[in-house]
Amino acid sequence: MDNPHDDEQIAEIAEELQTNGCAAAAAKIKTYLDELDNVQLNIAITGESGSGKSTFVNAFRGIHNSDKTRAAPTGVKETTTDIRPYPHPYHPNVTLWDLPGVGTTKFPADKYLKLVEFERYDFFIMISADRFRENDVKLAQEIQKMKKKFYFVRSKIDHNIRDEKESQGSEFNEEETLKEIREDCIQGLKGRVESPQVFLVASFKLHLYDFRLLEKTLEEELPEHKKNALLLALPNASLEIIIKKKEALQSRIKYLAGMSALGAFAPVPGLSFGADMLMMVTTITQYQATFGLDSKSLHCLAQTVGMPLDELRAVMTSPLAGKEITKELIIKVLCSSMIELSLMAAEEGSRFIPFFGIPVAMTLSFVSTYKSLNMFLNMLAEDAQKVFEKALGLITTV
Ligand SMILES: Nc1nc2c(ncn2[C@@H]2O[C@H](COP(=O)(O)OP(=O)(O)OP(=O)(O)O)[C@@H](O)[C@H]2O)c(=O)[nH]1
Ligand SMILES: [Mg+2]
Known part of the structure; x- marks a missing residue:
């Protein structure tokens, strides 16, 4: 069987x-x-303004940012100011929730989890285009207290790789660069978050870097009946x-x-x-x-x-x-x-x-x-x- x-x-x-x-x-x-x-899977995507939350929500659902009718709005200006659910187009039991960044006037850090109704989510993905900041760490600690899982995603890795390549020329080593970014992010979380793990992602190129590792980790850590829901909805x-x-x-x-x-x-x-x-x-x-x-x-x-x-x-x-x-x-x-x-x-x-x-x-x-x-x-x-x-x-x- x-x-x-x-x-x-x-x-x-x-x-x-x-x-x-x-x-x-x-x-x-x-x-x-x-x-x-009908197994429901609710994934919360949070992080600072401009970190790439909405782009990740779209990429995960196999939708291009330019798709006016289905995509979560993205851009260089602040665009996500409220909680918005984005069900997967073909597996609507899986929903990605595009959350506003923590610490805005409407969503102050001390009330954030309550305001976003944290019970609803199976896990949180915290996105940063840089090192994780004080607010991210505090939020992770709070999520941990609520016995929910969270995962750190460092976005826009393609930009870092491009920039490093340009600046280092023939000295450039992709593996080394990725390792440095990963360690730099982990360093800022050590001692404050239990066994921190950071996944390096480029939302327009999910086949590269750590997206597969993130997917495997999510699969391993989800309860058995939710695994298939995740799997069928994955890009x-x-x-x-x-x-x-x-x-x-x-x-x-x-x-x-x-x-x-x-x-x-x-x-x-x-x-x-x-x-x-x-x-x-x-x-x-x-x-x-x-x-x-x-x-x-x-x-x-x-x-x-x-x-x-x-x-x-x-x-x-x-x-x-x-x-x-x-x-x-x-x-x-x-x-x-x-x-x-x-x-x-x-x-x-x-x-x-x-x-x-x-x-x-x-x-x-x-x-x-x-x-x-x-x-x-x-x-x-x-x-x-x-x-x-x-x-x-x-x-x-x-
Ligand atoms: N190259 C590259 N660009 C990205 C990536 N993720 C996001 N971007 C770009 O970064 C900008 C901001 O992305 P959004 O997805 O709108 O960011 P956000 O976190 O939803 O922003 P707010 O809604 O303002 O909080 C957009 O121009 C995206 O195209 C990535 O992984 N690689
Ligand atoms: Mg957004």
Whole structure:
């Protein structure tokens, strides 16, 4: 089984099926999947004016600063003066809260946590474009007292690297420079904050420096049920994140296949094909968005890396590439993939059938849904990896 929690869920579903039949078992699966989608994760972003809070909020959500309708406003003038929630565009259960800096007239340091309603947040990210200041340290101490986690992010590292490169010329050593900035920040926090750790980030280049380390630390320190929520909402900052997203999505397929076999999507028993197709459209559209392959996300990536959109699109090889997911498209791809699907090992999916207790007559529906969703997931994960490598300049030919 994929994770220990699955054993428990599957046993409960099988029992429901035995006791109350297909519709009740399908409803149980649906409730479980809805619960997963509704796990709330609230991330507070705080720091001084101009430190790069709103830019980080946007980058984390895969949105370019120039996106007038979806982006948190950014700029060289003070822009964030109030608390603003920014739900993730495709995983609205994950919200980044753009908070005003501590110590403004409206948000004085001694009342800050109360005014921003600190209980709401799972953790705080404190951003500074320089050393952390007195107010940041005090706030961290207060957050610690409230038994909440906080993480220090030192932003605009790309600027420091550029400046150091210019001033040091041939003497420049990137690793050394990063180490110095990190140690300088930690020095100011030592003795005042318990085991301080500072993550160096450039919000327009999350694949560089410490963003991946920050992501891993958050993942490790979050409670189990919140990890997946974080993972699915993360920007594609590394190949590893793409693989982890694929695994998280993959672990849900057996439940969707179970629902399909139990006729959950069919308005009339026996008429499940059309209804299953709708489930497929919704699920594959979600995959596409989670991997950042929908047109808005690709557009943002092209803008961020300064590459023509067509060049990014050209590396995708799946038949879903750059297309809106429709019933017709899915049927077309399924028809042209019959051989591939028939060759795909069924064991992986079939092993869940006895655990769910799905009746023999329904196993065909389970296996075909299981294989089809896996095939689409693999296609999109591969496209996501290629786009990521292209954006980083690792694929040079189209
Ligand atoms: N190069 C670079 N510029 C950044 C980075 N983060 C932010 N900026 C720029 O810094 C300026 C301020 O960024 P904002 O995100 O608006 O900062 P803020 O903390 O939200 O500012 P207030 O809302 O005024 O408190 C903008 O011009 C951003 O483009 C970064 O990591 N690298
Ligand atoms: Mg702001």
